[in-house]
Amino acid sequence: xxxxxxxxxxxxxxxxxxxxxxxxxxxxxxxxxxxxxxxxxxxxxxxxxxxxxxxxxxxxxxxxxxxxxxxxxxxxxxxxxxxxxxxxxxxxxxxxxxxxxxxxxxxxxxxxxxxxxxxxxxxxxxxxxxxxxxxxxxxxxxxxxxxxxxxxxxxxxxxxxxxxxxxxxxxxxxxxxxxxxxxxxxxxxxxxxxxxxxxxxxxxxxxxxxxxxxxxxxxxxxxxxxxxxxxxxxxxxxxxxxxxxxxxxxxxxxxxxxxxxxxxxxxxxxxxxxxxxxxxxxxxxxxxxxxxxxxxxxxxxxxxxxxxxxxxxxxxxxxxxxxxxxxxxxxxxxxxxxxxxxxxxxxxxxxxxxxxxxxxxxxxxxxxxxxxxxxxxxxxxxxxxxxxxxxxxxxxxxxxxxxxxxxxxxxxxxxxxxxxxxxxxxxxxxxxxxxxxxxxxxxxxxxxxxxxxxxxxxxxxxxxxxxxxxxxxxxxxxxxxxxxxxxxxxxxxxxxxxxxxxxxxxxxxxxxxxxxxxxxxxxxxxxxxxxxxxxxxxxxxxxxxxxxxxxxxxxxxxxxxxxxxxxxxxxxxxxxxxxxxxxxxxxxxxxx
Amino acid sequence: xxxxxxxxxxxxxxxxxxxxxxxxxxxxxxxxxxxxxxxxxxxxxxxxxxxxxxxxxxxxxxxxxxxxxxxxxxxxxxxxxxxxxxxxxxxxxxxxxxxxxxxxxxxxxxxxxxxxxxxxxxxxxxxxxxxxxxxxxxxxxxxxxxxxxxxxxxxxxxxxxxxxxxxxxxxxxxxxxxxxxxxxxxxxxxxxxxxxxxxxxxxxxxxxxxxxxxxxxxxxxxxxxxxxxxxxxxxxxxxxxxxxxxxxxxxxxxxxxxxxxxxxxxxxxxxxxxxxxxxxxxx
Ligand SMILES: Cc1cc2nc3c(=O)[nH]c(=O)nc-3n(C[C@H](O)[C@H](O)[C@H](O)COP(=O)(O)OP(=O)(O)OC[C@H]3O[C@@H](n4cnc5c(N)ncnc54)[C@H](O)[C@@H]3O)c2cc1C
Numbered sequence: 001x002x003x004x005x006x007x008x009x010x011x012x013x014x015x016x017x018x019x020x021x022x023x024x025x026x027x028x029x030x031x032x033x034x035x036x037x038x039x040x041x042x043x044x045x046x047x048x049x050x051x052x053x054x055x056x057x058x059x060x061x062x063x064x065x066x067x068x069x070x071x072x073x074x075x076x077x078x079x080x081x082x083x084x085x086x087x088x089x090x091x092x093x094x095x096x097x098x099x100x101x102x103x104x105x106x107x108x109x110x111x112x113x114x115x116x117x118x119x120x121x122x123x124x125x126x127x128x129x130x131x132x133x134x135x136x137x138x139x140x141x142x143x144x145x146x147x148x149x150x151x152x153x154x155x156x157x158x159x160x161x162x163x164x165x166x167x168x169x170x171x172x173x174x175x176x177x178x179x180x181x182x183x184x185x186x187x188x189x190x191x192x193x194x195x196x197x198x199x200x201x202x203x204x205x206x207x208x209x210x211x212x213x214x215x216x217x218x219x220x221x222x223x224x225x226x227x228x229x230x231x232x233x234x235x236x237x238x239x240x241x242x243x244x245x246x247x248x249x250x251x252x253x254x255x256x257x258x259x260x261x262x263x264x265x266x267x268x269x270x271x272x273x274x275x276x277x278x279x280x281x282x283x284x285x286x287x288x289x290x291x292x293x294x295x296x297x298x299x300x301x302x303x304x305x306x307x308x309x310x311x312x313x314x315x316x317x318x319x320x321x322x323x324x325x326x327x328x329x330x331x332x333x334x335x336x337x338x339x340x341x342x343x344x345x346x347x348x349x350x351x352x353x354x355x356x357x358x359x360x361x362x363x364x365x366x367x368x369x370x371x372x373x374x375x376x377x378x379x380x381x382x383x384x385x386x387x388x389x390x391x392x393x394x395x396x397x398x399x400x401x402x403x404x405x406x407x408x409x410x411x412x413x414x415x416x417x418x419x420x421x422x423x424x425x426x427x428x429x430x431x432x433x434x435x436x437x438x439x440x441x442x443x444x445x446x447x448x449x450x451x452x453x454x455x456x457x458x459x460x461x462x463x464x465x466x467x468x469x470x471x472x473x474x475x476x477x478x479x480x481x482x483x484x485x486x487x488x489x490x491x492x493x494x495x496x497x498x499x500x501x502x503x504x505x506x507x508x509x510x511x512x513x514x515x516x517x518x519x520x521x522x523x524x525x526x527x528x529x530x531x532x533x534x535x536x537x538x539x540x541x542x543x544x545x546x547x548x549x550x551x552x553x554x555x556x557x558x559x560x561x562x563x564x565x566x567x568x569x570x571x572x573x574x575x576x577x578x579x580x581x582x583x584x585x586x587x588x589x590x591x592x
Numbered sequence: 593x594x595x596x597x598x599x600x601x602x603x604x605x606x607x608x609x610x611x612x613x614x615x616x617x618x619x620x621x622x623x624x625x626x627x628x629x630x631x632x633x634x635x636x637x638x639x640x641x642x643x644x645x646x647x648x649x650x651x652x653x654x655x656x657x658x659x660x661x662x663x664x665x666x667x668x669x670x671x672x673x674x675x676x677x678x679x680x681x682x683x684x685x686x687x688x689x690x691x692x693x694x695x696x697x698x699x700x701x702x703x704x705x706x707x708x709x710x711x712x713x714x715x716x717x718x719x720x721x722x723x724x725x726x727x728x729x730x731x732x733x734x735x736x737x738x739x740x741x742x743x744x745x746x747x748x749x750x751x752x753x754x755x756x757x758x759x760x761x762x763x764x765x766x767x768x769x770x771x772x773x774x775x776x777x778x779x780x781x782x783x784x785x786x787x788x789x790x791x792x793x794x795x796x797x798x799x800x801x802x803x804x805x806x807x808x809x810x811x812x813x814x815x816x817x818x819x820x821x822x823x824x825x826x827x828x829x830x831x832x833x834x835x836x837x838x839x840x841x842x843x844x845x846x847x848x849x850x851x852x853x854x855x856x857x858x859x860x861x862x863x864x865x866x867x868x869x870x871x872x873x874x875x
Contacts, residue, residue: 032817036669040676040816051805080801089813102813 003312003422005049005118006305009551010355011042011111014362017539021366024105029373038108044088045112049119052081057120060259061425065202067251072201072261079204081123086156090116091127091134099138100154106294110301110365114358118305121429122259126159129199132295133160133211137230140279140287148276149209149230159205163194163212163231163265164288171442173285174223178214178267180275190214190231190275191268193249196436200263201233201248207241208233212267212275213284220282228284229275231267245273256428293386295437296394297364303397303433304357310408310426311350317412317421318343337411346407352558352566353404356529357397359536364393381462388451388459389528391443396525398433399440405430444517447524453502460498467491467531474538483537486563487530490570494527497574515585516577523573530567533559593654593753593791595640596711597679598702600630601662601670602722613845619691620722620845629670632717634807636779639747640715641678641809642789648798652678653791654752659683659705661698663690668824675819676811682824683709687836694840695723699731704832706736711774712753718743718778726778733776741769745782750792 015021015038024030056077066073085091093109095101116124134153137146152158169176178192192214194200201208210231219225234241250264267273279287322334327341337343364386371382408423409416416423434440452460467487474484501520505513537559540552575581603611603625612621629637637658644654656679660671666686675682685701687693706714719726726742733740745766746759753773760767761782782788784807786800803809811819829836858864868875 032820034820036672037816037820039669040673040811040819041813043673044676044810044812044816047806048810055804084801084810087812088810093813102817104813 002050003054003309003316005054005309005312006046006111006114006358007308007355007551008046010358013536013539013543013551013555014111014359015108017542018359018535019107019362019366021105021107024107024366024369024373027373027375029103030105030369032103033105037104041093041104041108042112042115045090046115048084048088049115052084053116053119053123056081056123058422058425060120060122062258064253064258065251065261067248070248071203072248072251072263074202074204074261075259078123078202078259081120082126082156082204085116085123085127090124091131091156092154094131095135095138095154099150105369106297106365107362107369110297110361111358113298114301114305114308114361117302118309120259121302121306122257125257125260126199126202126204127156128298129162130156130158130160132291133162133209135294136211136228136287136291137209137278139291140228140283141230141276145230145276145278148236149232152207153209157205158207158209158232159199159202161197161199161208161210163197163200163210165196166193167195167264171439173213173226176213176215176226178212180214180216180227180229180277182216183274188214188216188229188275188277189268189271190229190273191271192266194265194267196252196262197265198257198260198262200261200265202261206234210246210265211278213288214275216281223285225282226284227281228278228287230278231273231275235274245270254432256425256430256432292437293368293390296390296443297361297368299433299437300357300364300393300395300397301361303401303430304354304361306426306430306433307350307357307397307401307404307408308354310405310423310430311347311354313422313426314350314408314411314416315347317415318347343411346411348557348561350404350407351554352533352562353397353400353529355536355555355558356532356562357401359532360389360393360396360528363532364389384455384459384462385466387454388447388463391438391447391451391521392524392528394437395434395440395443395521396529398430399522400525400529402427402430402434440518440521444521445514448501448517448520449505449514452498453505457498457502460495463528464491464495467527467534470531470534470538474534477538477541479534479537479541483534483559483563486567487527487534490523490527490530490567493571493574494523497523497578500578511585512580515580519573519576523570523577526566526570526573530562533562593644593713593749594709594711595644595654595656595713595715595753596702596706596709597633597637597640597656597658597674597715598698598717598728599633599637599658599660599670599674600717600720601627601660601667602630602720604628605631605721611847613847617844617846618842627667627669629673629807630717630720630722631807632719632721632779634717635781635783636715636717636777637674637677637679638803638808639744639777639779639783639789640713642794642800643713643715643747643749643753643791645678645791645794647794647800652680653793655680657681657683657709657711659685659702661685661687661693661701663688663693666826671824672819673811675822675824676816677809678811678815679822681822683827684824685827685829685832687829691842692836692838694838695725695727695731696839697834697836698728699735700834701829701832702728702732703735704834705827706732708827708832713773714738714776716776716778718780729776729778736774736776738774738776739771740776740778741771742778743780744777745780745785746788746790747777747779747783748790750790752792 025033060075092101093104137149166176180188212229212231213226216227233246235244247266248263249266252262318337321337326335367382367386371386405427501513536555540555543549543552614621640656658674658679666684671682716729741758744758745761748757756771758769
């Protein structure tokens with residue numbers, strides 16, 4: 001049977017039981033929706049993902065784009081697939097009606113996105129990049145800029161990019177040097193070089209609009225002097241589209257997401273690259289950060305999606321292939337791989353990572369919906385949760401998802417290491433997720449240095465309340481102590497540690513506070529995924545009251561595994577942070 | 593042109609292994625089944641959509657009414673799905689149980705709906721993926737005293753459905769028929785080929801994209817939202833003046849034997865031939 005990519009039953013359980021997404025339709029912004037619009041949209045996305053997208057995945061992986069005569073040509077199957085995505089309406093799905101969208105909750109579209117990304121991430125990413133770029137124009141552009149770009153981007157006639165990274169400025173965008181000079185016509189002349197720009201050129205849509213960070217001449221140094229511009233490949237002039245002096249200077253040869261070109265671009269070689277300012281001058285990074293939540297949730301969802309596709313490959317293989325005898329048996333017929341305890345360990349570990357990650361991505365998306373469109377008096381609370389959960393939602397699925405995807409390779413043994421099977425490709429794809437949209441290191445500084453400490457630790461307090469509530473519900477549903485106690489303990493440990501680290505920060509001991517920031521992020525991930533498993537287990541228990549249910553049994557075992565194996569690691573990680581375990585901190589560069 | 597497209601919900605043929613029969617083996621139990629639109633009806637829905645649109649301009653130029661006879665309360669999921677793909681209206685007829693809905697009852701119900709709706713065409717699946725009887729279309733035409741063309745592979749009209757040129761691909765060649773509406777068609781999968789439908793509105797050289805594994809086009813989000821506002825009327829058996837009276841008695845259902853799933857490798861062709869003769873006994 002073909003790879004289902006994502007388990008429909010999990011999506012269904014999340015939307016109906018765990019998140020109760022139907023409640024969103026009581027809010028004015030989502031009033032035109034109902035469970036049937038959610039279901040039909042998911043159904044269309046999953047059909048496209050399992051059919052045309054998935055069946056082209058390998059051919060596209062094998063034949064990356066070609067750079068010829070200054071232009072980039074994509075695989076011939078890319079264009080028709082992108083057209084299908086565009087026509088389905090994914091690009092503007094969540095956007096308001098007045099800009100051509102359908103006001104789909106992010107909760108639902110995030111889950112729909114997991115199917116598409118699991119099916120063929122390079123193609124789905126072009127749509128996703130376009131949404132992100134257009135959203136910046138929608139949120140911050142003035143009427144003239146919107147008029148020029150917005151409708152065509154949301155319709156997918158023009159695609160978008162994020163042009164942030166420069167060769168010498170990746171994690172540290174404050175150091176970027178692309179320049180913008182005011183021109184008499186009110187636009188700017190852009191000059192500079194960008195690298196890794198995904199979707200930066202192609203032949204599947206008429207035009208590309210680069211949402212570009214640049215420094216207006218005379219702007220302040222560092223992060224406070226960066227502005228945002230819309231810079232099209234072709235600009236409109238006298239009713240025609242003319243070349244806007246943006247050039248492809250090279251194609252990055254990368255190990256995954258192979259069908260989507262990532263490019264080195266040169267802006268303004270001839271001094272004729274026009275850029276339209278988006279928002280106020282010098283506010284570029286601030287605006288980018290405001291839009292970062294959605295992009296980062298989506299990276300987490302993508303990581304979960306890739307890990308899920310890999311898990312389903314491994315699962316199917318382990319249910320089919322016969323090898324060896326059951327533990328303690330001699331002779332007889334070979335048993336299926338899935339009969340071996342260690343193979344079951346690998347599969348359950350993958351499943352627990354995948355289920356927890358999908359649940360977390362959908363949960364964070366729900367808080368994004370409620371922070372923006374929920375009842376006024378509750379928005380602040382959801383905003384705090386959204387901000388706190390975002391770096392975790394970006395990172396946990398990416399880091400643990402890489403391990404899960406590697407386990408899928410392992411389950412297939414030697415065959416997993418060959419390109420006859422898909423897990424190796426998923427492993428290559430997966431690695432990007434810990435790097436783009438802010439590396440894991442950068443996420444950890446964002447979480448501990450910014451999000452946790454903001455407003456006197458309010459975010460963590462709200463999270464603690466949510467987890468306590470889930471614990472109470474779990475108890476009421478009759479969940480065994482072993483499924484609840486470890487989570488309560490870990491929550492206490494992380495809370496105490498946070499107080500300690502906060503005091504260090506206030507006393508000016510930055511290294512003492514942030515030296516183990518990734519351990520802190522990892523511990524937060526284990527805890528938050530534990531919270532997801534607790535809620536899944538509660539929903540599963542309720543389902544089991546209705547009779548035997550293999551899916552619910554699996555969820556319960558996943559939750560038990562997580563509580564027994566992973567949540568206890570929080571204590572250890574907290575100790576490392578708390579004691580400031582010094583081994584790597586003491587290392588001198590010349591000792592490496 | 594107005595087209596009536598009947599849609600049946602069937603247990604997902606992709607999960608046929610979930611189908612169970614009850615203890616005395618006289619009926620299929622529906623517990624735990626996942627319902628999907630009968631794939632053969634989906635072909636007809638797609639054909640109907642192509643007959644009633646200007647594909648080049650993505651504009652609707654006719655009307656499709658989907659009708660679903662559903663056991664119990666009258667589940668509308670698959671009507672909504674069809675509306676999300678572009679159909680204009682839905683009619684649900686809640687009626688009886690799956691066993692009570694044999695081809696003769698279905699044909700009677702549909703005939704009553706046709707009398708009320710007066711479509712130019714009824715476009716049906718050639719059969720339902722569960723029962724595989726392939727009777728309802730022909731029976732309906734007989735009740736209506738309309739012409740019927742089964743297993744149509746091409747349908748063309750240039751006068752909005754007053755007359756049609758229809759093709760059927762047979763083992764011996766292609767049969768071309770001219771037929772006047774109103775008419776009942778049942779369709780073959782070849783109706784989905786990019787050039788199988790000509791409606792005189794979509795330019796003749798327009799080519800539809802290959803649907804791949806799909807049985808009909810995907811819905812898009814805009815249509816899905818619009819579908820929420822499209823009407824679905826309920827017609828009861830009373831409204832239609834039809835009584836349930838089953839003409840078919842099911843004697844016994846037997847589930848297919850599970851496949852053993854084991855494979856054995858042989859070294860030589862001779863060995864293969866010998867095994868096929870002595871063990872598999874197929875030669
Ligand atoms: C396939 C691909 C597609 C991409 N697409 C785009 C795109 O469309 N648009 C775009 O603008 N960019 C894009 N990027 C660029 C990507 O966002 C950057 O690669 C990323 O931000 C890291 O920057 P860098 O590569 O310069 O690494 P560096 O910043 O040099 O980082 C190297 C390492 O040092 C660590 N590090 C750096 N600074 C710190 C710090 N302060 N504290 C702790 N650790 C630190 C990092 O975590 C990392 O492990 C893409 C990259 C790839 C690989």
